[in-house]
Amino acid sequence: MIDFKVLSDYAATFTHSENDLLRQMEEKAAEIYIPIMQPSAMAFLQQLIRWRSARKILELGTAIGYSSIRMALAAGNDTTIVSVERDEAMIEEATQNIEALNLQERIQIVAGDATDDLSEVASAAPYDLILIDAAKVQYEHLFEKCSGLLADQGIIVTDNVFFHGLVCDIDAVQKKQLHRLVKKVDAFNHFLSEREDFDTIFLTVGDGMAVSTKRSCAEGER
Template sequence: MDYEVLSRYIASFVPEDDESIERIEKEARERGIPIMQRESMAFLQQLIRWLQPKRILEIGTAVGFSAIKMHLSNREPLIYTIERDEAMYQEACENVKNLKLEEAIYPILGDAGELISEIKNNGPFDLIFIDAAKVQYQKFFDLYSPLLADGGTIVSDNILFHGLVIDPDNLENRRAKRLGRKMNQFNQWLSKQHEYSTVFLTLGDGLALSTKKRDKDFKD
């Protein structure tokens, strides 16, 4: 069975947004801006409805699509979202402003690897969403996981990276080989983080959900 066909079949059941959000998504996809796949986004929204997080940190804003969708899933969480590309950041700010969500979504311009001291003042976070430079996933996880509330969850997107994590050493393209290796290393590393209960999902381009164990969950 063709996995991409199945993925499109599942995505066909995702309800449509209002016109302004549909426009943001459509334009982003047409321009090749990496935004979350529809079925993955729908799952993340449902996860937020289940978990009811009050504060969310997103690493990788792009044009603000996922931050907007996360907030609108239940209109509760405050979302702090980091973007290092200034043009993307400006566009995200405009999209947030146009939807009148300035008091709920706070885009931050800068390199997530250098903003920990600024971001920690807004924590702790009930949910952290990592969807930025793939070679930096482990760094971001290590850097920001101390800001996760007890029992909170870290969601890592694109963990399958278009299938490149499977036998990356046999890829001919050097960049693809490097990225495939890096994401595979991250997945292997994440599976060994015993402070977290992690489940790996093949939904979309792959998601990892890592829930921080509470003190009572640890056993000798």
């Protein structure tokens, strides 16, 4: 049987970053393990933004600004991206990367914890698309908060929902803390599948991605 990571790496060979800075960011992230989206997942997210003509986007977890930049490039000039990050060093580096590409008018970084009620986030709602790429243990809580900020028939994308394939064999995970985290991710996946106000599909791109589309009011009344 083909290893999931090998297949994901194969898919990534067919994706290409838009500029040298993004390629440098990918190399740095791989070298010192900065959590950015895998290339194949990022490429799909960009296509999803184009398909849905998403112009107002919320991102939970800025890191070094990689996803924000690529989403802004896919969405176009009239984009508004609000990205939440609590790590000051990450915010500083992300700001430098965003300004290097003159995208500061499209991308606003909000300093704070994504689990908190942040006025800058609420004031920009509703969002066409929300990306959850923050602490996995908080996924369910973050989704609940996000759902109220989403436009009718908007989309919530959650990254890393397969957690390196560990969700398929939780009992084999020996370390207690890791086992607890994997169980949390698995529980979140079940939580998504059981929601009646969203339609969710799970995709085997990158490290697993859930795409949840908010049902319209008319659909919810059926």
